[in-house]
Amino acid sequence: MKYAFYLGCAAPVRGRHYEMSTRKIAEGLGIELVDIPEFSCCGFPIKGVAHDTFFLLSARNLALAEKHGLNIMTICNSCTGVMTEVNHELRENEDLRKKTNKALAELGYEYKGNVEVKHLIRVLYEDVGVEKIKEKVKVDVAAWKLAPHYGCHFAKPSVAYNRFEDPEYPRILRELMSAAGVGVVDHDRDKACCGGAILAVDENIALKMAGKKLESVAGADGDGICLHCTFCCVMYDDNQSKINQAIGQEYVIPILYYPQVLGMAMGYDPKDLGLKMNRVKTKELLARLES
């Protein structure tokens, strides 16, 4: 298991705890991650304003990974979504591939279509496997009852993803949470969008969308949210006080990345998993595991 590690824009700056915990568990599970400093933004933020630019940014990242002979492992749902979509279109549409390669040639690249783009969660589920993850669990984390949040772009558009997961009935994160030994809390809004993509356009709507999720998790008595997308985490964690202001609530709901949860179950030091960097404090949750 060897992957080019695609960080995206948000994780290196706003999600270092996501990156740290991912590297930690990858090491423990035998996933070799190769850093490629030349990777750029996937183009997701500008897909709606400069389609050709977005497309070429993603295509270049694919070509770069192919040059290294590696598949890509992502950690942000949005990066995963657009690079999967561009990959799908380049593989299906020969004319588009030719046209794109003409542009890539100006930059010294070519893309033949040999790269797979896989989110960390998919690598854990498909390459490592639930059984091996269970074998690696050393610490009982059943005291945590967490609400899964899937994020929109992990499995949608489902056509581009060859329907590896039914977005209406997602199951992979739940199975991985159970494999780590953590309690899975059902709630009404597990599939709802975080609103992150329109935060810069209309903050009030975005915060209220995120607020619906917090209401739903609080109503189901979840101790926190378990997720696997950098910007979803920015919405629920970094912006939780703003959400509370927008909806007139005072929720204190810790937001944990899945690799932080699995890392705790694997017995790593919380410091190495960046658990001090979560904005909503995780101290109380951690104390529960010690008693």
Added chain:
Amino acid sequence: MEITELDPTFKFDVTREPGGEQLMRCFACGTCTASCPVREIDEKFNPRRIIRMVLLGMREEVLSSQFIWLCSTCYACQERCPQDVRITELMSAIKNLAVKEGHLPAAYKMQLELIRNMGRLYEIDEFDNKKRSKAGLPELESTNEDVKKIFVMTGADRLIGGEEGGGE
């Protein structure tokens, strides 16, 4: 408005944009609007209504509107659409057309500038790299020449005023 103010070729322009190809398949069932998490918060965003406006030819009303920018790209509508209109992609097509006709929101102009100048949406300066090193993470580059070239090749640099602000 008067029927003479409608532009019947507007819908064809939308279908020529990447993602807009399936527009004409819409039979107005409203599954998109019922599925939309943005619409649930604010009724000014209504995908079914936007599609009808495009089909009717309300070019200016759509392209100069604020509401086309409110799609959160969650794909709930697209996954459920019984006609495979590919609505999330269609919204992207409409927005791209709006930009071509001079309607680029300030928030996106800024994002274009950031990505062009740094190759990424968030700046990595020396301070960030120090923090990364401290956390045992590899340092990252703060600019990307290929990305600058891509902006020139695809015309995106013209949207943000050419080479100004960090290009060569």
